[in-house]
Amino acid sequence: MEVIMHIIGEKLNSSIPSVFTALKNRDAGLVCRMAQQQQAAGADYLDVNAGMFPDEEAELLVWLVRTVRTGSDLPLVIDSPSPAVLESALAAFQRPEARNQKPETGIKRPVLNSISLETERFGPVLALALQYNADVIALCMDDRGIPETVARRLENAHKLLSRLSENGISPERVFIDPLLQPVATGDENGLDALLAIRQIREMSPSCHITCGLSNLSYGLPNRRLLNRTFLPMAMLCGLDAPILDPLDTQIMDTLTAATLLLGRDEFCGEYIEAFVQP
Amino acid sequence: MEVIMHIIGEKLNSSIPSVFTALKNRDAGLVCRMAQQQQAAGADYLDVNAGMFPDEEAELLVWLVRTVRTGSDLPLVIDSPSPAVLESALAAFQRPEARNQKPETGIKRPVLNSISLETERFGPVLALALQYNADVIALCMDDRGIPETVARRLENAHKLLSRLSENGISPERVFIDPLLQPVATGDENGLDALLAIRQIREMSPSCHITCGLSNLSYGLPNRRLLNRTFLPMAMLCGLDAPILDPLDTQIMDTLTAATLLLGRDEFCGEYIEAFVQP
Numbered sequence: 001m002e003v004i005m006h007i008i009g010e011k012l013n014s015s016i017p018s019v020f021t022a023l024k025n026r027d028a029g030l031v032c033r034m035a036q037q038q039q040a041a042g043a044d045y046l047d048v049n050a051g052m053f054p055d056e057e058a059e060l061l062v063w064l065v066r067t068v069r070t071g072s073d074l075p076l077v078i079d080s081p082s083p084a085v086l087e088s089a090l091a092a093f094q095r096p097e098a099r100n101q102k103p104e105t106g107i108k109r110p111v112l113n114s115i116s117l118e119t120e121r122f123g124p125v126l127a128l129a130l131q132y133n134a135d136v137i138a139l140c141m142d143d144r145g146i147p148e149t150v151a152r153r154l155e156n157a158h159k160l161l162s163r164l165s166e167n168g169i170s171p172e173r174v175f176i177d178p179l180l181q182p183v184a185t186g187d188e189n190g191l192d193a194l195l196a197i198r199q200i201r202e203m204s205p206s207c208h209i210t211c212g213l214s215n216l217s218y219g220l221p222n223r224r225l226l227n228r229t230f231l232p233m234a235m236l237c238g239l240d241a242p243i244l245d246p247l248d249t250q251i252m253d254t255l256t257a258a259t260l261l262l263g264r265d266e267f268c269g270e271y272i273e274a275f276v277q278p
Numbered sequence: 279m280e281v282i283m284h285i286i287g288e289k290l291n292s293s294i295p296s297v298f299t300a301l302k303n304r305d306a307g308l309v310c311r312m313a314q315q316q317q318a319a320g321a322d323y324l325d326v327n328a329g330m331f332p333d334e335e336a337e338l339l340v341w342l343v344r345t346v347r348t349g350s351d352l353p354l355v356i357d358s359p360s361p362a363v364l365e366s367a368l369a370a371f372q373r374p375e376a377r378n379q380k381p382e383t384g385i386k387r388p389v390l391n392s393i394s395l396e397t398e399r400f401g402p403v404l405a406l407a408l409q410y411n412a413d414v415i416a417l418c419m420d421d422r423g424i425p426e427t428v429a430r431r432l433e434n435a436h437k438l439l440s441r442l443s444e445n446g447i448s449p450e451r452v453f454i455d456p457l458l459q460p461v462a463t464g465d466e467n468g469l470d471a472l473l474a475i476r477q478i479r480e481m482s483p484s485c486h487i488t489c490g491l492s493n494l495s496y497g498l499p500n501r502r503l504l505n506r507t508f509l510p511m512a513m514l515c516g517l518d519a520p521i522l523d524p525l526d527t528q529i530m531d532t533l534t535a536a537t538l539l540l541g542r543d544e545f546c547g548e549y550i551e552a553f554v555q556p
Contacts, residue, residue, distance in 0.1 A: 222531075262511075268461065
């Protein structure tokens with residue numbers, strides 16, 4: 001089966017100090033530039049997050065969505081644990097008459113980041129996904145919290161895909177997130193993540209699998225090295241929608257090389273285009 | 279099972295122009311420095327090759343072995359397709375009285391690079407390995423040449439391990455080489471290599487698996503990027519004895535990161551030692 005990678009650009013996140021400041025000052029220029037730079041660098045989706053402003057998250061996320069829209073036509077990954085905040089952001093950039101319609105050919109749906117098996121989240125986010133025809137990032141967690149074993153991650157992934165499918169959201173519209181934990185907090189966390197990705201992929205050939213690569217390297221030096229070393233291993237296991245910094249040329253070069261090494265670059269075309277000087 | 283990586287330094291190879299010149303001029307200083315640099319950079323074995331001098335290969339390899347020995351105590355990987363050349367080199371650095379004896383604790387045996395299922399090679403190299411108590415790199419090829427499929431690589435690996443074992447050389451002393459082919463000559467060659475490594479590892483948990491990473495990138499630009507992107511994927515599949523350039527700091531950093539991500543670096547100790555500035 002042909003594998004197409006979906007790069008989710010992580011830069012428009014309020015936990016990044018420069019973005020925090022830009023949001024605080026409503027600096028549309030910087031936000032717009034950051035969207036355009038990520039698109040030019042190869043992002044297929046842009047994650048947008050205003051979670052560091054708990055008192056005005058909805059208002060700021062609406063502003064962020066509208067501002068990004070002026071600079072980029074990439075589909076957005078709307079990033080908030082709150083269904084109410086997600087709804088404000090969805091309403092801000094989707095004309096009401098477009099709701100419940102199939103998107104035009106070639107236009108990708110927005111993605112809600114995220115749904116999970118948590119009781120307070122599953123129902124409301126599902127309702128939004130159906131109402132606004134949005135795809136979902138689905139975290140492998142339930143009311144018991146983040147799973148501690150590969151087996152429970154797999155079990156949660158299975159439940160999420162089943163319950164979403166029963167409700168009309170097919171696996172092709174779901175980005176399963178196995179919830180990487182930092183290797184700094186557990187020697188086995190990297191390997192467990194890889195095993196979880198592999199087992200989820202074996203269970204579902206058609207869902208997307210996503211993860212925030214930088215979660216893995218949290219608390220350690222030389223984080224970009226860890227992120228880009230993990231990427232090819234995770235791609236081999238079945239990851240197809242990494243959340244990463246597309247402005248990091250080394251990780252994007254690694255992606256190009258891994259694509260070739262995994263037999264997904266006919267006649268080395270993309271690789272040669274990237275690295276042969278004209 | 280604990281996995282220990284065995285790094286085989288590839289630099290002392292006559293196909294590298296500076297080494298070719300050093301061999302031609304019997305430049306002991308350069309050869310010695312290159313051995314010491316590789317050891318300091320983390321090599322566990324040093325490959326030695328004089329194959330670019332067909333008329334004086336044996337003589338030059340003997341000189342190379344003796345010269346390297348003055349600068350490094352690492353075990354050598356003696357690299358020649360010719361059993362006669364291998365024997366000259368073995369005789370040059372192993373005292374005859376040491377033959378057929380178990381090596382002292384902590385001293386690694388030399389490795390013959392290589393044996394294969396080819397009729398002209400199997401018997402003579404096996405005899406040398408037994409006589410000189412040497413380990414072997416075993417190429418997955420037979421009289422039909424380099425296999426074109428993963429299945430035939432696996433079949434050849436199985437035959438090699440069986441026939442060597444029947445003759446007293448246990449899998450722990452065998453470094454199976456699945457014979458990577460350049461991705462430039464076939465889109466699937468990278469993926470096939472990974473699948474072959476994985477299947478060989480599933481078949482034999484105790485053999486070593488080796489390969490020359492740079493074979494893969496032959497003919498393409500930015501070869502080091504391809505080599506270091508392949509390494510973590512191959513380690514995940516079961517490679518434990520890569521032949522590489524230990525003076526390439528980026529590939530060695532990738533190795534340190536991959537070791538952590540695969541759960542083989544307790545408390546991130548080696549990673550932190552490598553990357554935290556004191």
